Amino acid sequence: MDDVPLLTTDQMASFVARGYLRLDRVVPQEINAQAMEELPGLFRAWVDEFRGVTFGAGDEPDAASEARLPRSGTVLHDAYAPESAFGRMVRVPTIAGAIASLVGTDPVVDHHFVHTKTAGDLHAQGLHCDAIIDEGPAFDIQLFWFPHDVAPREGGTRFVPGSHLRRVNMDDVARYHHLAGEQYFSGDAGTVVIFHQGLWHAGAPNHGSRDRVMGKLRLNPTRPQVRLWDTSDLAPRNRSDDHMFARMEPGMVAATLRNSEPWYEPSVHRLETVNRSKLWRYLTADDGFDVDWYLTRTERRAALVTP
Amino acid sequence: MMWLASPSLDSRVLGWSFFDGTAGAGPQLTADPPYASGVAALVDGWRMLQMSPLIPPTPGHERDTSFLKHEFVFERIVDLADDATSDPRFVARVETLGH
Numbered sequence: 484m485d486d487v488p489l490l491t492t493d494q495m496a497s498f499v500a501r502g503y504l505r506l507d508r509v510v511p512q513e514i515n516a517q518a519m520e521e522l523p524g525l526f527r528a529w530v531d532e533f534r535g536v537t538f539g540a541g542d543e544p545d546a547a548s549e550a551r552l553p554r555s556g557t558v559l560h561d562a563y564a565p566e567s568a569f570g571r572m573v574r575v576p577t578i579a580g581a582i583a584s585l586v587g588t589d590p591v592v593d594h595h596f597v598h599t600k601t602a603g604d605l606h607a608q609g610l611h612c613d614a615i616i617d618e619g620p621a622f623d624i625q626l627f628w629f630p631h632d633v634a635p636r637e638g639g640t641r642f643v644p645g646s647h648l649r650r651v652n653m654d655d656v657a658r659y660h661h662l663a664g665e666q667y668f669s670g671d672a673g674t675v676v677i678f679h680q681g682l683w684h685a686g687a688p689n690h691g692s693r694d695r696v697m698g699k700l701r702l703n704p705t706r707p708q709v710r711l712w713d714t715s716d717l718a719p720r721n722r723s724d725d726h727m728f729a730r731m732e733p734g735m736v737a738a739t740l741r742n743s744e745p746w747y748e749p750s751v752h753r754l755e756t757v758n759r760s761k762l763w764r765y766l767t768a769d770d771g772f773d774v775d776w777y778l779t780r781t782e783r784r785a786a787l788v789t790p
Numbered sequence: 791m792m793w794l795a796s797p798s799l800d801s802r803v804l805g806w807s808f809f810d811g812t813a814g815a816g817p818q819l820t821a822d823p824p825y826a827s828g829v830a831a832l833v834d835g836w837r838m839l840q841m842s843p844l845i846p847p848t849p850g851h852e853r854d855t856s857f858l859k860h861e862f863v864f865e866r867i868v869d870l871a872d873d874a875t876s877d878p879r880f881v882a883r884v885e886t887l888g889h
Binding site: 651661755 | 808823
């Protein structure tokens with residue numbers, strides 16, 4: 484995987500702070516067109532599988548459905564035929580590089596799912612995060628692939644930047660209908676947005692005149708996610724004593740990790756900064772890293788106390 | 791419902807939801823957010839029903855973050871004209887709510 488462009492330190496720090504990474508127009512149009520042909524079939528394959536197993540109404544899965552619906556735990560490289568839409572998408576160098584940077588070169592497929600929001604479907608799904616309360620700091624990623632143009636109000640996924648480290652379970656956050664700074668995806672065909680598994684999101688109303696199709700792929704890491712990106716500029720930018728009430732240097736990772744979101748309570752923003760620092764410690768294998776001295780001062784005080 | 795930046799009712803609105811007991815026949819909220827603070831909602835005639843209690847952090851989880859902390863619930867009673875509730879569109883909306 485030496486030939487794929489790895490993420491930069493800035494991109495990784497932004498992912499840690501905001502819980503997502505947006506890659507615009509990275510999938511070639513030919514692959515997007517193939518996805519528009521194949522993805523609805525992938526959804527039907529899942530429906531058949533679900534109905535067959537749940538209600539006993541289907542046949543045993545055949546080789547074709549095995550190929551279309553990889554079993555959880557299949558190494559990504561082996562999960563999809565190289566000429567299939569998903570197989571081609573994950574081999575796009577920019578996508579492969581982002582995957583390698585976040586979960587390594589040998590992640591396994593958790594599952595994929597095809598989400599279709601039909602034209603005129605005005606139902607607003609409740610805000611949720613996928614799966615349950617997943618313990619950190621290791622994390623999965625989810626690729627949201629939009630193979631066609633999505634105009635504003637045409638069913639682009641709603642998501643809440645900076646929500647990924649809040650400990651909530653599934654749709655226990657559905658009560659929040661409007662949060663300052665939330666986004667509704669819109670963009671060009673071939674855009675992939677990579678979510679941290681904990682990011683709050685929801686299917687949005689489609690006021691447009693065409694169905695909105697999105698392919699989602701969840702990947703589990705199989706190795707520590709430590710320094711997998713292009714770390715060539717990390718060392719000089721990784722000061723652990725960057726402190727907004729003392730000395731700050733330009734270009735530090737800390738500057739990205741202390742950014743707030745419009746929906747954050749000021750007091751919780753400080754805790755978010757701490758939790759981002761802990762995640763950055765995991766990603767860099769640097770237990771001394773800190774932002775604004777929150778962890779350092781308490782850890783040093785704790786070390787003074789004899790158990 | 792509104793979620794504010796602090797436990798103080800005059801602090802900034804971070805998020806809001808509107809649950810419409812008139813099924814669309816009553817006055818609607820259009821601004822985003824509908825009010826700049828909780829106090830602004832009081833001034834406009836809303837009654838506050840509930841606010842989040844201030845609960846000390848759970849030992850061992852002091853730095854966990856989760857739900858928005860400062861939740862305020864407001865209510866406003868409105869009178870609906872007879873012709874509003876007999877409007878077929880109103881009846882249809884109520885039907886979709888499982889009334």
